[in-house]
Amino acid sequence: MSVALENRLTMLSMDPLTTTEEESTLAASDYANLTAHLQADTAGTMAGQRVVIVGGGVIGLMTALYLTRAGARVELFEAESLGAAASGRNAGGIYAFGRAIGEVALARASMDLWEDLTLGGLDSHFHRPGHAMIALNDHERGLLDMAERHYALAGLPTRRLTPDEAVAVLPGVSPDNAGALMGTTDGQGYPFTAVSSIIAELRAAGAIIRDHCRVQSVIERGGQARGVRSALGVTEADHVILCAGPWLAGFSESAGCNLAVRPRRSQIMVTERIAGMENFPFVSGNRVYARRTHAGNIMIGGGGPWEQDGYNVTSSYEALSFLGKHMSELFPGLAGAPIIRAFAGTVELTADHFPLFGPAPSMEGLWISAGYNGHGFGLCAAMGRLTVDLIRSGSDGVPLPAAVSAVVGEFGPDRFNARQGKQP
DSSP states (O other), X not given: OOOTXXXXXXXXXXXXXXXXXXXXXXXXXXXXXXXXXXXSOOTXXXXXXXXXXXXXXXXXXXXXXXXXXXXXXXXEEOSSSTTTTTTTSSOOEEOOTTSOHHHHHHHHHHHHHHHHHHHTTOOOOOBOOOEEEEOSSHHHHHHHHHHHHHHXXXXXXXXXXXXXXXXXXXXXXXXXXXXXXXXXXXXEOOHHHHHHHHHHHHHHTTOEEEOSOOEEEEEEETTEEEEEEETTEEEEOSEEEEOOGGGGGGGHHHHTSOOOOEEEXXXXXXXXXXXXXXXXXXXXXXXXXXXXXXXXXXXXXXOOTTSOBSSOOOOOHHHHHHXXXXXXXXXXXXXXXXXXXXXXXXXXXXXXXXXXXXXXXXXXXXXXXXXXXXXXXXXXXXXXXXXXXXXXXXHSOOOOOHHHHHHHHTTOTTGGGGGTTOOO
């Protein structure tokens, strides 16, 4: 098939050769600290405060949801259609297995919040079928063996599958596989219904949503963010949150830091409904990933450095051929399955592949939540909830616990100021 030492585990963001046991152990304690903190009820804690959110992707929408539930008066601006970049055009992965070790705690906490939101009535189709990462050679198998140790230290449950077990558990997988490792608690949702459900709750709660209305600038008075200027004029606010995703860099001057993100197209194709795949988990390997929808379709994606940078969201024959070829190698049992549609979105990449999250250094009341590197759908619940806490810590004098502050502090939006010239 491929060169024996080739690594095609593109969903394995954690480098098991450089990750330390100390980092992995810290991820477990970070998750415990986040979980204890996020159990607190924030209802009414921001009553009457005016918040403007710039960006109507899933990060902005989920942030608006938590702020509205906390009592804030939210006005959200979106330059195009709501959920139109990658937010409504992704495979819906909500998982921790495969993440870089520095993101595992947040990913696990976000999975728990997605579960709570779904039990509370959000139409997300969230469930936890697991994530199986499949090796096709001994080199990849060795990387998964090392990764298993680090994820265990991080507190993430996994299950090792022999090649024969993989064939039994994963319908249609190549019998020539070299084994698999599965994150047994990983989840997935359905972006299309989730985004629609969030929008419906926001409108019912009285949040103002302005789509097709581009924000031109952040208004500053006396070093404080006081609102935004758009085609509608001036909108006053006590806080402004930039959730502009691939368009974030245009606000660098207002934020006083280098908000460098690079836009990249990400493409997905969808098969017709396939019977007999009811227990199909999220799977990845051979440079692609796939999941089964609640309706029975298989969604297949696999963006990477070969994909086109920029804002083009048309599907390309080259990408669909790439996805089809590599998925057929990984799952010969799906070869020839009819493709009924394809779509593309835009993700934003940062230089270190971690989010930009926290207060802007040069303007009080200006907050950043963007740069999610294609992980925004999975992380948005935790980041939306933590945004409420960040704003309260800055305006109401309610400090974040030191352990939680240490976790989110790693993603400060000004961290690239010391690395000017390094491009994402």
